[in-house]
Amino acid sequence: MILLANFKSYKTRNETKNYLLELNNLLKNINILDEIIVFPSAIALQNTIGQISIGSQNIYPALNGPFTGEITLQQIDEFNIEYVLIGHSERRDILNESIDFIAKKFNFLVEHNKKIVLCIGESREIRERGETLAFLKSQLSNLDLNYKNLTIAYEPIWAIGSGLTPTLNQIEETLQFLADLTNKKIIYGGSVKLANIKEILSLSSCNGVLIGGASLNVQDFSQMIKIASSINKIRS
Ligand code: PGA
16 A cells, blocks of 8 residues: 655744655655555655655656756656646645646656556535536546556545545545546545545555545654554555
8 A cells, every 4th residue: 555645834844854754754664555645745855764765746847947946857867756636626726737747747758657546626616516526527638557666555635634534435436436437546535544544445446545634643654654554564
């Protein structure tokens, strides 16, 4: 399984460094079978620490160049970063990233053999109109769903940061729908926390989780990693 922590624009560079040192310490004597990737803000990027990999929350599809305020491939390569998050609803909605621009990033990352975490998800209105599955399919159109280093994160927009989550049946139905479209890893995100991670990870079609707010507390995130490990033991 794969457990991702999305720090968004929380934590300074120092706070991130201290968090990672502490998390590494908390996991010291545990043999982690899952992939753990923390996505700090761009100014706090660093190299892998112990069993924790570092990912980039964003990329501008270029090696470098005149792209004020953006982060490019050469800059993330300096930290040997493999995982890059694209298509997060906050970037789609607040920064107006279009489906075409996300496809550009996707293709650029494929070209450079990076591990892509592509976020997709419906708004509350789309869910209420019963159009979720068709909408998710449209967010995946024109993308190579056979790309070997692809993970799809299903994150209903209305569940992000709201404390609300879909029912387990709704999550399972949606992840299963996506699993029928691609054989790549499918994970869930949106208000995952200590209280619900076990039941979400126990769903047969769920290959991991993307955690925002609840990952900011290092004790909570390390507990969640331990819960995931215990599920692995039951599964294997
Ligand atoms: P949340 O965020 O866990 O705070 O809901 C998830 C995300 O936006 O990736």
